[in-house]
Amino acid sequence: MVRSRILGATGIALVLAFSAGGAYAAGDCAAGKTITDGVLTIATGNPAYFPWVIDDAPETGKGFEAAVAYEVAMRMGFDADQVAWTRTSFDQAIQPGAKDFDFNMQQYSITADREKVVDFSVPYYHAPMAVLTTQSVVDGGAAPTLSSLAGLVWGADSNTTAVPMLNELIAPAKSPLLYNDNTDVVEAMKANQIDAALFDLPTALYLGAVVLDGGVILGQFPADRSENPDRFGLLMEKGNPLKACVDDALNAMTEDGTLAGIEATWLSQNTGVPVIE
Amino acid sequence: MANSGVGGGLTRRQLFERRARRRALIIASTSSLAVVLAIVLLVPLAPGWEAVKNSFFNGEVFLRTFPTLLRAFLLDMLIFAWCAPLIAIWALVIAICRDVQSPALYPLRIFATIYTDVFRGVPVILVVYLIGFGVPGLGLPRPWNSPYIWGSLALILTYSAYVAEIYRSGIESIHASQRAAAHSLGLSGADVMRFVILPQAVRRVVPANMNMLIALQKDVALLSFIGPVEIFRQAGVYKSLLANFTPYVVAAVIFLAITVPATRFADALLARQNRARS
Numbered sequence: 029m030v031r032s033r034i035l036g037a038t039g040i041a042l043v044l045a046f047s048a049g050g051a052y053a054a055g056d057c058a059a060g061k062t063i064t065d066g067v068l069t070i071a072t073g074n075p076a077y078f079p080w081v082i083d084d085a086p087e088t089g090k091g092f093e094a095a096v097a098y099e100v101a102m103r104m105g106f107d108a109d110q111v112a113w114t115r116t117s118f119d120q121a122i123q124p125g126a127k128d129f130d131f132n133m134q135q136y137s138i139t140a141d142r143e144k145v146v147d148f149s150v151p152y153y154h155a156p157m158a159v160l161t162t163q164s165v166v167d168g169g170a171a172p173t174l175s176s177l178a179g180l181v182w183g184a185d186s187n188t189t190a191v192p193m194l195n196e197l198i199a200p201a202k203s204p205l206l207y208n209d210n211t212d213v214v215e216a217m218k219a220n221q222i223d224a225a226l227f228d229l230p231t232a233l234y235l236g237a238v239v240l241d242g243g244v245i246l247g248q249f250p251a252d253r254s255e256n257p258d259r260f261g262l263l264m265e266k267g268n269p270l271k272a273c274v275d276d277a278l279n280a281m282t283e284d285g286t287l288a289g290i291e292a293t294w295l296s297q298n299t300g301v302p303v304i305e
Numbered sequence: 306m307a308n309s310g311v312g313g314g315l316t317r318r319q320l321f322e323r324r325a326r327r328r329a330l331i332i333a334s335t336s337s338l339a340v341v342l343a344i345v346l347l348v349p350l351a352p353g354w355e356a357v358k359n360s361f362f363n364g365e366v367f368l369r370t371f372p373t374l375l376r377a378f379l380l381d382m383l384i385f386a387w388c389a390p391l392i393a394i395w396a397l398v399i400a401i402c403r404d405v406q407s408p409a410l411y412p413l414r415i416f417a418t419i420y421t422d423v424f425r426g427v428p429v430i431l432v433v434y435l436i437g438f439g440v441p442g443l444g445l446p447r448p449w450n451s452p453y454i455w456g457s458l459a460l461i462l463t464y465s466a467y468v469a470e471i472y473r474s475g476i477e478s479i480h481a482s483q484r485a486a487a488h489s490l491g492l493s494g495a496d497v498m499r500f501v502i503l504p505q506a507v508r509r510v511v512p513a514n515m516n517m518l519i520a521l522q523k524d525v526a527l528l529s530f531i532g533p534v535e536i537f538r539q540a541g542v543y544k545s546l547l548a549n550f551t552p553y554v555v556a557a558v559i560f561l562a563i564t565v566p567a568t569r570f571a572d573a574l575l576a577r578q579n580r581a582r583s
Contacts, residue, residue: 119550122360122544122549122550124353124357124359124360125353125356125357139546141547141548141549142546142547142548144547144548144549145359145547145548145549146548186534186538186541186542187541187542189546191542191546192546203534204534205452205531205532205534206529206541206542207531207532208530212438212530212531215442216438216452218438218442219439219441219450220444220445220446220447221450221451221452221532266356
């Protein structure tokens with residue numbers, strides 16, 4: 029018995045040594061802290077949207093969040109085939125009790141209120157917020173100024189931090205209409221029930237280019253604004269011991285420029301959208 | 306050996322019954338108390354109780370969200386207020402269509418039958434989406450594409466199907482001999498319906514319709530799917546901003562404050578009706 033256990037341990041150590049390739053010998057940080065030993069379980073949305081995950085297939089590592097996830101996993105000592113994906117809704121991620129993921133990645137904004145219930149990693153993305161509207165609204169005289177924006181009828185995804193931002197920053201004259209998901213917001217825009225909607229920039233670009241006919245990105249609120257900067261973090265169960273390892277991996281990625289490289293690969297079209305003062 | 310015993314000239318029988326009542330009362334209160342105590346004492350012993358309490362029964366979140374949620378509830382009340390009378394009217398039209406006797410008007414009967422079948426069979430939320438997004442999508446100008454108008458219409462169409470069936474059960478519960486008798490007095494078909502059948506039928510189904518009102522009261526929240534920020538949507542916004550489910554509990558408490566009295570009232574109506582019949 030004892031001998032086989034030692035053999036097993038040696039085997040795992042060998043696998044780790046090979047997979048980590050010597051460069052990232054951080055495997056011991058996460059050892060025994062994941063919900064399944066030797067496997068890193070990562071949750072994403074159902075469905076996961078472009079450009080965060082391409083084609084709703086995070087296993088391919090394509091898309092910004094999928095690529096970040098595999099990079100984080102690798103630096104924590106997990107091979108690509110040691111990463112398991114699962115899907116959760118927002119509500120499942122914040123429900124009390126044990127989680128079935130090690131961390132959850134679906135554009136969660138870090139806020140002080142949410143941090144009372146769950147833990148967030150250090151941010152992996154600073155999200156500019158963008159105004160999605162249609163050509164006919166722009167033709168009607170909408171301009172990327174706060175006073176012009178306040179006169180529009182607004183919509184937003186009710187689960188996002190776009191809602192408080194809309195009310196505090198733009199303060200529209202008519203109270204905004206709120207929806208369950210992106211699809212419903214776009215549907216309301218097609219039905220001309222709302223003029224404009226607030227999304228994070230990559231989502232807005234995708235919706236404007238692919239989903240909404242005649243979609244226009246009117247402008248963006250830069251990510252480093254002083255009020256309520258929107259920073260995305262990996263969501264973890266409160267008190268998850270993995271947090272330190274995840275933070276280390278993300279910090280290292282930020283310092284050596286890997287994170288910026290991934291962002292340039294998957295979110296490159298973000299430049300060129302006018303900034304709303 | 307006095308037959309009339311101690312307590313103020315009560316008979317032995319009365320004394321026995323009083324003892325039995327007291328005994329039943331004591332047993333009932335003891336067992337209720339035991340159940341409540343078991344819940345209050347045992348549930349917090351569960352290992353996850355602290356987390357559950359923090360997520361669902363968070364006092365701080367409760368106080369913070371209550372005023373806004375109460376204000377959002379006004380919108381539910383408004384939607385309810387304009388839907389309920391329209392449902393009552395449209396359902397009556399459908400019910401009467403289903404009951405037309407003239408062969409020439411048979412298409413009305415077919416229409417009413419198909420209508421009730423379809424709208425009772427389709428999930429309310431699909432009707433809300435289809436009419437709330439679909440009809441305005443045809444290109445209506447503002448304000449005629451408002452989600453309030455079309456969402457309310459979806460509720461009215463769906464609920465009318467159920468209420469029409471309730472009316473129909475009331476109409477059919479009036480014995481055929483009354484119709485025959487009214488005809489023999491020289492009343493026209495329309496007059497028979499108006500003066501003989503409906504006054505009795507509608508009164509008979511009031512308790513059943515009270516239940517529909519209570520159900521409608523809750524289903525008004527479905528309109529939030531197409532934009533209006535009523536109480537459930539507002540609670541959902543708080544839920545995701547605070548990562549806490551307590552706002553839904555707040556919404557439930559506000560709803561209960563309305564629906565529990567309404568339910569008791571419906572029960573009382575039903576009980577009175579049963580007494581009147583027996």
